[in-house]
Amino acid sequence: xxxxxxxxxxxxxxxxxxxxxLMGMKATNKQFKVKDVDIYTFNSDGKITEHRSIQSLNTIxxxxxxxxxxxx
Numbered sequence: 001x002x003x004x005x006x007x008x009x010x011x012x013x014x015x016x017x018x019x020x021x022l023m024g025m026k027a028t029n030k031q032f033k034v035k036d037v038d039i040y041t042f043n044s045d046g047k048i049t050e051h052r053s054i055q056s057l058n059t060i061x062x063x064x065x066x067x068x069x070x071x072x
Contacts, residue, residue, distance in 0.1 A: 006042045006043070007039060007040065007041055007042075008039070008040045009037060009038070009039045010037070010038045011035070012035075012036055012038075013033060013034070013035060013036065014032075014033070014034050014036045014055065015031065015033040015034075016031065016032060017031050017032075018030055018031075018032065018064045028065045030063065030065055031063070032060045032063040032064050034055050034056060034059050034060050034063075035055065036054065036055040037053070037054045037055075038051065038052070038053050038054075039051070039053075
């Protein structure tokens with residue numbers, strides 16, 4: 001975890017199993033693990049005003065044996 005002024009960044013790992021169809025992709029029942037960074041911005045009252053999550057969708061899809069559906 002890092003902090004600077006009104007920003008906090010947290011790095012971690014996500015993992016899971018692709019069990020249900022999602023956005024046109026068929027479930028593969030394969031597991032995935034990916035690095036993730038979440039960046040939060042806080043206002044002067046200490047409340048979160050912005051959240052960004054950075055992770056590689058291509059890494060996840062490659063591990064799952066899935067791909068984004070083609071546009072028609």
